[in-house]
Amino acid sequence: MPELPFPLPTVQQVIFAMIALLTVFGALVVVLAPNLFHSALGLVAAFFGAAGVYIIAEAEFVGVSQVLIYVGAISTLITFAIMLTRGMMFGATSPRNRQWGTAAIITALTFIVLWAIVSSVPWPAVGEPIPEGHAIIAGLGRAFVNEYVIPFLLLAMLLLVALAGAIVLARDRK
Amino acid sequence: MNWSDALIQLQYDLGAPRELSWLVEGVTYFIGAFILANAALLLALLLIWITRKVISRIQDRIGPNRVGPYGLFQTVADALKLLSKEDITPASADKVSYLLAPVLSVVGVLMTLAVIPFGPGLIGADLNVAVLYLVALGSLGIMAALMAGWGSNNKYALLAGFRVVAQLLSYEIPMVLAMLAPVLLVGTMSMQGIAEAQSLYLGPINLGLGWFIFLLPGAFLIYLIAALAEAEQTPFDLLEAESELVAGFHIEYSGMKFAMFFLAQFLNSFFLGAIAVVLFLGGWQGPLAGQVPLLGPIYFLAKTFFVYVVIQWIKGTFPRVRIDQMMQFAWKVLVPLVLALITAQMIIMKLPLPMWINYLLLLAANIAVVVVVLNILGNYFQREQVRSKRAFEPRSLIGTMQPVQSSSGD
DSSP states (O other): OOOOSSOOOOHHHHHHHHHHHHHHHHHHHHHHOSSHHHHHHHHHHHHHHHHHHHHHTTOHHHHHHHIIIIIIIIHHHHHHHHHHSTTTSSSOOOSOOTTHHHHHHHHHHHHHHHHHHHHHSOOOOOOSOOOTTOOHHHHHHHHHHTTTHHHHHHHHHHHHHHHHHHHHHHSOOO | OOHHHHHHHHHHHTTOOGGGHHHHHHHHHHHHHHHHHHHHHHHHHHHHHHHHHHHHHHTTOOOOOSSSGGGTTHHHHHHHHHHHSOOOOOTTSOHHHHHHHHHHHHHHHHGGGGGOOOBTTBOSOOOTTHHHHHHHHHHHHHHHHHHHHHHTTOHHHHHHHHHHHHHHHHHHHHHHHHHHHHHHHHTOOOHHHHHHHTOOEETTEEOOOOOGGGTOHHHHHHHHHHHHHHTTOTTSOTTSOHHHHTTGGGTTOOHHHHHHHHHHHHHHHHHHHHHHHHHHSOTTOOTTTTTOTTHHHHHHHHHHHHHHHHHHHHHHHOOOOOHHHHHHIIIIIIHHHHHHHHHHHHHHHTSOOOHHHHHHHHHHHHHHHHHHHHHHHHHHHHHHHHHHHHTTSOGGGTTSOOOOOOTTOO
16 A cells, blocks of 8 residues: 555544534525525534534534534524514525625634634643543533532523513513 | 444454454444334335224224235335326425425434334444434424425415424423433433333343333323324324315425425334333333343334324324414423423432332322322313303303303394
């Protein structure tokens, strides 16, 4: 077998590249599609890609939660909002407005800053792989009810307040 | 022994080089996925036949009996007919969503198979978060319905799509909370772990009868009702009410694309039954399942087909509900009920008592909570009904079964 000038990519790298392509493609559809519903579908694809990245990083729980919450709840909400605004549903709207130049510059600058940070920080090398059959969620659950119980309860309160507010806004007044 | 380990070992024995372990693993998982996916699609033929036969018997008919023995190949003929039909795409449909939706709905259902344990060691992927994964898959079906409804560019399809999403989202909540009950009891979300926990040892022999339905009948009932709604089965099949709504969100689909939605629906009701079997009916557990590994898949399939037949029995027996009744039932009956059940279960599991008293308490609490909550809600709904009737009914007639006299007279 002749020597290759570069090492062969591992299976993980190939899968990561495919997932990254899906995510980037979805994100591009979100901003470039002339139809808002297509943008929403692109957003779903991007969310799926992000979930894939989590699963490659062996954070199954975060990955599945990502699909459950972002694809299941938030995308559906966005789609409903789009569908209920008449006129945006069908037909093309321009994906650009007058500020697109400014937005492009800011995006480019943010990308440069992020790229500089990501490439200069000495990221810790991967530790040992998680032992077989070890459930991360158990530790996560314990952390929620011990160390982080107050932030956890505050978040729950926030959601409860949002829920109550939505019900108050939506009910018919008598 | 895991099936994938056995298959990998077989490939090495056949002379696969050790350096190519990633290829060997890839081939193994490809074989597993290939068998599961194709078996599921063939299974759908059988499921449709069972449905038609069961419903025919309930309605005092014979059902398909011309093609093949007992009419077994009727579905094959129907599938061939659908394949040869003209494939219409509406001119003003949105091509991407219109074409992607049928595929997505089948894929979302087929992915369920990955975490279903058919027997000891016979599971596609024993995920740590399998129960959550199953719930997340439901969102794929919702997206597919939305895409089909919107992509067809038909007002009726769009409205039906909205109704599907409302129904699926509403019934997902009681379903997830009911699935939480066995998860709490076992302390793991892995499907294999839940199935293994439902053993019952009598000395060294595994009777395999420690099913959670004996401890959590209330949770099982709620799961079954919510699963009926998730699978769009009677009494919650108002989305595709064939006689009134011309099939709801897939009204514009024809030929094989229509068949895809049909397939997804049948497989979904079967798989939701399979999940019920794993969570509440002991999965592959049964007498001597631990000693004779071959019995595991047989028990599992027998139970799943039994649940499927029960679902068809319900389908042949119950009338359809209205959409407002359906939504009220989800939010005002099932959600409070399942919340009360889960709370009671959590408190009982934390009591410092011997295990068997704990289990007895769980069973008692399950039954008690169901009875109490249904009583309270029943009283509430009766008052509601009386109050709403007062608006247009003479006071003296409330509570009697007499029809309202029209004021104009005859």
